[in-house]
Amino acid sequence: MKKILLVLLVTGTFSSCAELQQVASQLPGVLEQGNVDISGGLKEALNNGINKQVVKLTAVDGFYKNELVKILLPEELQRVDKSLRKIGLSKLADDGLKAINRTAEDAVKEATPIFVNAIKEMTFTDAKNILLGNESAATTYLKGTTSSALYGKFNPVIKNSFAKVGADKIWANIITKYNAIPLVKKVNPDLTDYVTNQALNGVFKMVAVEEKNIRTDLNSRTSDLLKRVFALQDKK
Template structure:
């Protein structure tokens, strides 16, 4: 088989590439040579595509609410609130409470893309190599480990503001007041901002994982020549 030579950008990037070189050496004859820069750029393109395609879906109206994979349901503490309201004929109020949580998440996720773009832009070749040759969730795990703190810091105040914008604060004040007035119930006072923030982040990573799975397993999902060449390395591992 014809060997593909990986062109080193700097001596520091050479470290840790032995296993990748072994895979490269096994590629079919006729494969076009890939430099380390090609591999890094290919992974960045894949991540950018996944972020643009999947995260943008979540920012649309009903992006959370009508997507069963990420729809934000009530925390355990509030499930009894939901049931209690429905039991006394306030189903519409319970439905509205659920809707405004999801609306706030849809609003907050608009803050995610710049954070992801910045992380991807600064990704090293070693990061790219580990993602490419990792398991089917390696890219998602990388983004989760490198962005979670920043995402929470961005999402939390946005969700708090979104609660006011979409009326969630008033709706939930009304819901909790109504529920706490039901005789003999244990009163509740949940931190819905923190809960919704974490659920919004969970939804973002779940959708990125969907796109990562697509691009790793479906050649038709590789939308450019560079992606096809780079992920051929993964296919050979």
């Protein structure tokens, strides 16, 4: 069967026709006529992930009532939780769990500018690898390019949020009561670091949800650009 070469057009990316042909030759399994702005399509897909999914995490109970991303207690504090419930302090344990999820919801509001910057800096090579990658390749790209900056932004916000939402007092009370139980091993967890990492995990899980939708569900390709770009993926 006669193969039709894919022509990939990303403004300002290529310095010569030879370079364009070299890149096109690396994609023998993806065939399409005309010009397709792959980079633009993938940027739109990632923006959809942020605008449709990540924003949900910033609402009240965005983490706490979403079983996909709900922040559970670290192993050390699971012992604390069980011990408190045994001595009739279930409400205090519930309040502690809800409080750490509230701090994550507060922190995620800081994520969008960092994501937008990472998306703007996506190169054609990034776009090509994402398009031909697995169903979470775009999410993996975003995770690799933003995790450090997001941690730096989330961590102080979560630290401040512990005070703002009252989580610091709740957990100080929880830890004090637990450490007062005879014969238990004393705990002093770094909850700020733990919640920061769990919040990051939640963000990327939600981006991955939208990416999978766009890759596998034609109805989720809500623009002509998304339809054209991901039609190439369908043919790989």
